[in-house]
Amino acid sequence: MTSHDITLERLDGPNRTIEVADDETVLEAAQRAGVRLPYDCRKGTCITCVGRLLALEDGVSESDASGAEQPRDTDAFTYRRPPAALTDRERTDGYVLLCIASPRTDCRIEVGPRVRAEVGDSPWS
Numbered sequence: 001m002t003s004h005d006i007t008l009e010r011l012d013g014p015n016r017t018i019e020v021a022d023d024e025t026v027l028e029a030a031q032r033a034g035v036r037l038p039y040d041c042r043k044g045t046c047i048t049c050v051g052r053l054l055a056l057e058d059g060v061s062e063s064d065a066s067g068a069e070q071p072r073d074t075d076a077f078t079y080r081r082p083p084a085a086l087t088d089r090e091r092t093d094g095y096v097l098l099c100i101a102s103p104r105t106d107c108r109i110e111v112g113p114r115v116r117a118e119v120g121d122s123p124w125s
């Protein structure tokens with residue numbers, strides 16, 4: 001079984017790197033590691049667990065003044081079920097529903113209330 005190192009970054013710290021098997025979700029791995037992440041539905045419909053993909057293992061980073069390409073959730077994760085709470089635009093912007101997302105590569109993800117505040121309310125919750 002393959003696993004990937006996922007670094008969960010918080011604006012106010014501390015950052016934590018957890019090992020996530022490719023058949024488990026980031027939320028499941030975080031709970032196994034004793035890292036608290038917010039969640040509610042665990043079905044991809046409420047947005048409570050949202051994080052934002054910052055960079056992939058290969059160094060692709062968030063879009064900035066240098067014009068670096070921003071990673072998409074489809075570059076880094078497979079979903080157990082459709083992420084209904086996210087729009088295509090939000091997925092393009094790197095937002096990820098950590099309750100149903102399983103990693104395909106090592107990456108860094110911003111988590112915490114600031115990320116949740118950036119995303120609108122789910123139409124399904």
Ligand code: FES
Binds near residue numbers: 048
């Ligand atoms: S906990 Fe509801 S979308 Fe992840």
